[in-house]
Structures are given as C-alpha cells and as structure tokens.
Amino acid sequence: MTTVYDFSARDIDGNEQSLSAWRGKTMLIVNVASKCGFTPQYKGLEELWSDRRDKGLVVLGFPCDQFGHQEPGDEAEIKNFCATTYDVTFPMFSKIEVNGDNAHPLYQWLKKQAKGLLGSEAIKWNFTKFLIDSEGNVVKRYAPTDTPQKIEKDLQKS
Secondary structure, eight states: OOOGGGOEEEBTTSOEEEGGGGTTSEEEEEEEOTTSTTTTHHHHHHHHHHHHGGGTEEEEEEEBOOSTTOOOSOHHHHHHHHHHHHOOOSOBBOOBOOSSTTOOHHHHHHHHHSOOGGGOOSOOSTTOEEEEOTTSOEEEEEOTTSOHHHHHHHHHHO
8 A cells, every 4th residue: 555655855945855754644735836825824834844743743845836937936935935925944845746647756645545526646736645544544625715723623632
C-alpha cells in the first residue's frame, strides 16, 4: 500500500526532500500561489503551523501556476514573497503541476485518495488542502474556500 512517505519533491531551494522526513506527523499539504484571491490564507497556514507544530503538525506548501497564472515567479521570488509578506516558515517546495499529464506524482496520488466535489479528482484552484494522518494516509480534502481556521477546528476534534 502506498502512503505519503513513498513520495519526494524538490524543496524551494532545489534539494530533493523525501516526505518520509515527517513520518509520524500529521501533514497539511497545500497547493499555493502568490497572486491568488486565497493568498491571504498563507497567514492562517503559518499560524496553524506555529500553533500546532509542537503537537505534530507540519504544513507543506507546493506552489502551482496552473490556475490563472497566479504563481508567475521563480522559486527565489516565491520564497522571498512568502518570507517578507507572510513570514512563512513552514516547508515550501519548488513549483509543481497538480493537474494534467505533468502533475507531480504526489498530487496524482493525493487526488485518487480524496476526490473533490462530485467525485472529481481534478484540483479546481489554488489552496486546495489535503490532511494526512500520522500513518501517511489521506484523511480529508479541503476546498480552496476552507480556511486554515476550519481545519484547526477539525484538528481539535481528533
């Protein structure tokens, strides 16, 4: 059986990073963008990471430019934007595709594990979120409109 730990991706600095580095942690995997109407969610994601990382949560950001060209920058520009605008300290990755023939293998797997509205696998927009349990399994898929505060409430229930 495949788990999230079977995947790796290049981090924002270009280094290959295995997701098994976070084995035993709860993960929130998010496709992000710097020029999206949902970009202010970076603040809530950083707060979630700050408040819950000592309790075993890690937020992982995956920039994506497949929706309205809302992530036009390169990795250095994305990293700078996140740091200076939202004080992002959670792990960020290099820009990927989440849909289509060139979708990153992680996202191909995530979409099969937790389908979206009406059973669709496609990611509809930036800031779609996947909650992964400490065993590496997908627990829930969140729409872009679902705020980090909503996810915090779900985490408090578990």
